[in-house]
Amino acid sequence: MVNLKSEIIINKSLDEVFQVVIDVERWGEFLPTHKNMKILSSEDNRILIEWRMSGLRLKTIITIDRTNKKMTTEQVSGLVKGLKAEYIFEEEENKTRLSLVHQFKSTTPIIGRLIELIVIKSLRKLRQNTLNRIRERVER
Helix, strand or coil, rough: EEEEEEEEEEECCCHHHHHHHHHHHHHHCCHHHHCCEEEEEEEEEEEEHHHHHEEEEEEEEEEECCCCCCEEEEEECCCCCCCCCEEEEEEEEEEEEEEEEEEEEECCCHHHHHHHHHHHHHHHHHHHHHHHHHHHHCCC
């Protein structure tokens, strides 16, 4: 099982940070991994997107909880099916701590652990880049 966490402090209010993060339609403007993202469906608090990373076509369900200021994602196809991420927003004196937590357990027989190790390596850089780009977008 893979459990990874990164966090960043953003010099804006929790509401401002949350609004940028949940504006999924605009992710392609500041997240290079989502430049060619397609929204396949959207209803209430759930959005299904398709995007590419490292040559892999991925489908992700995004769930937004506006009341509790939370957002989660889950990969629903491909080798990383079941990869989950949670965006955690914490207010800190006119700033926001944004944490990005990933969890993944491969269900692929025989090579599952190898897939997990590859995911760990890929996610390290991706997580921090995502948080940095969110901060740049919110603080601009």
